[in-house]
Amino acid sequence: MIVCKFGGTSVASAEQIQKVANIVKSNPARKIVAVSAPGKRSGDDIKVTDLLIHLAMAAVKNEDTEEKIQTVVNRFKAIADGLALDYAICDVIAEDLRERVQGDKSNEELFIDSIKAAGEDNNAKLIAAYFNSIGMPARYVSPKEGLVVNDLPERTFALPEAYINLAPLKNTKEIIVFPGFFGYTKAGVLRTFDRGGSDITGSILAAAVEAELYENFTDVDCVFSANPKVVNDPVEIKEITYREMRELSYAGFSVFHDEALMPVYKIGVPVNIKNTNNPSAPGTRIVPSRPATGRPVTGISADSGFSTLYVSKYLMNREVGFGRKLLQILEDENISYEHTPSGLDDISVIMRSNQLTPENEARILTRVKNELQADDVQMRHGFSMIVIVGEGMRNNTGLAARAATAISKTGANIEMINQGSSEVSLVFGVLQEFENKILQALYGEFFAHVQA
Amino acid sequence: MIVCKFGGTSVASAEQIQKVANIVKSNPARKIVAVSAPGKRSGDDIKVTDLLIHLAMAAVKNEDTEEKIQTVVNRFKAIADGLALDYAICDVIAEDLRERVQGDKSNEELFIDSIKAAGEDNNAKLIAAYFNSIGMPARYVSPKEGLVVNDLPERTFALPEAYINLAPLKNTKEIIVFPGFFGYTKAGVLRTFDRGGSDITGSILAAAVEAELYENFTDVDCVFSANPKVVNDPVEIKEITYREMRELSYAGFSVFHDEALMPVYKIGVPVNIKNTNNPSAPGTRIVPSRPATGRPVTGISADSGFSTLYVSKYLMNREVGFGRKLLQILEDENISYEHTPSGLDDISVIMRSNQLTPENEARILTRVKNELQADDVQMRHGFSMIVIVGEGMRNNTGLAARAATAISKTGANIEMINQGSSEVSLVFGVLQEFENKILQALYGEFFAHVQA
Known part of the structure; x- marks a missing residue:
């Protein structure tokens, strides 16, 4: 079984989501799909998560939120249009957002978390609906079904029982579409991961089901041996160990967040960084160990x-x-x-x-x-x-x-x-x-x- | 005013002590002399301090001590002989040792300290007597007159008031001969310095009287740029800063113990490492700062x-x-x-x-x-x-x-x-x-x- 994660640009538009469907369809082992919120479609676009932060801030200040809800819903409507989905899913999304805005504001941080997470959550619902519409049996699974996280004030991380709760997903017949970026405390309170959110969710799922591979789809072909903004045409890294990846986690290697490596590192699931826009490229494999390359520096x-x-x-x-x-x-x-x-x-x-x-x-x-x-x-x-x-x-x-x-x-x-x-x-x-x-x-x- | 310290080999025999007298006499600024116990006269000789440790161990075990006391006294007698001193000073030393052996054994560490210190203490008395005998007005000064140290269980160090107590020595007309290696607690209990003992006493005296120079006489001409046991004929260091000396305090640079630098470092008294057996050699100067030498490594x-x-x-x-x-x-x-x-x-x-x-x-x-x-x-x-x-x-x-x-x-x-x-x-x-x-x-x- 392969767990795939698709980042924000990979699910930013109908066109991108069609690519995702093709990728998932092309290998029957791809049974679990973690998804981000729709990201930027072009350089000056606004990510859905940022639209949601604006919405959350308005709600906190008790300003009118309906227009901001519509802006978010319209992003999803454009995607649904492109995918020839009916608007039922958008009504679900609008309803969901209105409900979240009415939520408990006593802790501002948790309230904002609950609004931000709507991007991933609703995108997962939409993508599951799309998969089904094109004959790929799929099921949206909420993090409520097992992704248990710790309480404030610590930074969010998955509790050990999350892995036990999520393990049965390995028996799925349908394709699971799982929203990235957040989990729920034992008391049922939504909390988001600080950084590299959807990468972490994919990694937790891959570890929980003991996947043979965790594919991390993003918008670059590979990890480079040096920052391509500084070094001309740097060598592509085909294979890199967890340790090397971790030591390189300073700037220029931000493709895959190092906190996201932790769950898969612990049980040795290899990671493959791949490009949604060029899925035939082999990408970069992150592995527990690799044969010597004859080159001292990676x-x-x-x-x-x-x-x-x-x-x-x-x-x-x-x-x-x-x-x-x-x-x-x-x-x-x-x-x-x-x-x-x-x-x-x-x-x-x-x-x-x-x-x-x-x-x-x-x-x-x-x-x-x-x-x-x-x-x-x-x-x-x-x-x-x-x-x-x-x-x-x-x-x-x-x-x-x-x-x-x-x-x-x-x-x-x-x-x-x-x-x-x-x-x-x-x-x-x-x-x-x-x-x-x-x-x-x-x-x-x-x-x-x-x-x- | 110059404070001089003479190490064990510099005061090991009558011949060596005559060299010390000549050195002190040759510069009237040399007014304070800190001395070690007589060291080895040749490779297989036993230092007086080691003889005293044997004596102390016998006393701890309640064995007969008279023979061991005689061995120590005989070392001093041989020196007195060579310096044409009468044996009165040796009777004083024998009496002193017998008194120390009868001392309080309730704390074994402190008891052994009090015996060990007899080497420096009596050597200072002997050297002062010798100076006077050859027309150099001199006075033995005991650490009891101001060198106050801390109590157990901390490692021994001089308390701030020691510097105040010892400052009046700067007005001395006679040459002060001061035993190295030990001080007394406020309660009057003798304690020795752990390592580099007489170097520390000399440094404390130099700092207390704000000496223009602290001359540390030993048996080498200088500090070398590398360990001469490993490197052939290494370059001699003429001038070195406190910082450099301190950073070099690993092996091969044990000529001057780094803890001994502390008192002079604090008020900026320069140190000159010199050779009792070759006093005309310029030696190595340890200074607060020095002009650039054009060589990066010292x-x-x-x-x-x-x-x-x-x-x-x-x-x-x-x-x-x-x-x-x-x-x-x-x-x-x-x-x-x-x-x-x-x-x-x-x-x-x-x-x-x-x-x-x-x-x-x-x-x-x-x-x-x-x-x-x-x-x-x-x-x-x-x-x-x-x-x-x-x-x-x-x-x-x-x-x-x-x-x-x-x-x-x-x-x-x-x-x-x-x-x-x-x-x-x-x-x-x-x-x-x-x-x-x-x-x-x-x-x-x-x-x-x-x-x-």
Whole structure:
């Protein structure tokens, strides 16, 4: 059995949904289909999810919502038209939206969640209706039937029983059409996944039914070995391990969200990233392990927007507990960090700048200075991280030398090097302005002679 | 005013103490002299401190101590003989030892401390007597007169009031001879410094009197840029900053203990490492800052005996508090660590192996596995750290590339690279068996064309 997920652009219009039907029909193993809400049909289009957020905000402010409901319904009507479906389904959708708008507003976050989820939920109903209309026996299944998630205030994730509840879907005769992006708490409250929502739903379904494959249909042919916006015509990745994919999850590799890998990673279901608009392309397979390719590096990613908290104190490394207390101060501000390079008497904590505000930055500096009696404390901004990833990097003598040499030829200074925990990655910290130049130089070093 | 400290070999015999007198006499600014206990006179000699430890152990076991007291007294007698001092001073020493042996044994650690300190204490009395005998007005000053230290169970360090108490020594007319290695608690209990004992006393005195210079006399001409036991004829370091010296405090740079730098570092007194047996050699100066030398690297040190705790968990870097909890587990075992290189989903904690036992290792692995729900936890042993240090490394483009290239040419794999916090150091982790080969290769890379 194969679980397929179709992203927003794959289900944005009647034409796209016809492609989806053809893909599903072409392989009888494709029995479970997770779908997003209709995405953008062109560059300046508005996604249904964004229309729903406008609707939710109007409802929160007790403004008139009927016009905004109509806008959403009209998007679905256009799709139904193109698919030669009768408008009954649109009446169902309009009714559903009016009901949601009347819902419990006591918790604003949960109320907005319930409106946002209407995009996926109704699209799944529409697509199931369409499949049936063209002779593909299909059934809409609601996340209410088993996709149990945790309660606030934690970020949404599926509880272990969700996998048990959803396992019987493996016996389906019809094609299951399942809305992505949300689940229900034990008390029946709807909650959406933060990011990569429909990818996560597909992954949960694939894990629950122990699928042979999880196909993730999007609008690109594959994952590239480097960001194609920065590097010209980068090599396509045919096969990549979970670990490599995860280490590459910085920018340029946002095709498949890393949180969505978790459920399939745990039981070893391979993932295939494919293009709805070019389904014959083999795409990129994400697998537990793969044979050596003879190439040490699989991909290079880069991301900007990092800050560094630098702390120095004489004889710091004799002080048991110093690092722990420093991290505790960041934890108190609910800040997560990426790396902690250290000298004997100093340590730097590298974190994403978007977690910092002038207020928490000031609090952190004061606390580190006073509570840890540090000699020097500074927060620096404007760094990028460049990550070189490859299973072939294990025990590859000289790889760090090649990378550092390639970087030094750009004239950029290496602000940080982090190697030694993950055997499949090597991280360089550089000033943001050098990021693209360095990515190009490293790509040249490790991929120059590779056939695309 | 200059504070001088003379180490064990510098005061091991009458001949050596005559050299000390000549050195002190040759510069009237040398007004305060901190001394060690008599050290080894030759390779197979026994240090007075070791004789005293034997004495202390006998006393603890209530064995007869008179013979062991005589052995110690005879060492001092031989010195007194050679210095043409009468034996009155030796009677004083014998009496002092008998009194110490009768001391309070209720706390064994403190009892042994009080016996051990007799080496420095009596040597200071003897040297003061000798100075006076040759017409150099001198006065023995006991640490009781102001060198106040903290109480058990913390490691011994001087309390802030020690500096205030000892400051008036700056007005001395005579030469002060001060025993190194110990101080007294507020309650008058003797405690010794753990390591680098007399170096610490000299440093405290230099800071207390705000000396223009702290001269540390030992038995080598200087600090070398690399361990001369591994690298042939390494370059002598003429001037080094506190920071550089501190970052080099791994093996091969044990001439001056890093804890001893703290008091002078705080108020900026320069240190001069000199050779009692070759006092005209300029030695190595440790200074707050120094002019650029045009050479990026000042020294390279290496040390073996490191272990790595490797922990991996999917999506670890999203989990606020993960690193803090991991370090807390080590702190509960009272283990300090050196570095924490990290990937996205894994972190390694590098620590000195001598802190680990089969028992605490098993406890750590179990706790990390259970409490942090890690996917994989492993302890690995047998690593060396190689540290390249130099103030000239700030913003030195390409230095990491040169170092990594030199290492890769040895055929060794780089297990860890840590750069990015200290601007004056770059740390490589390698397997222990490659340590010497890599040290030689890095020395060749950065010092090959330097005139010794």
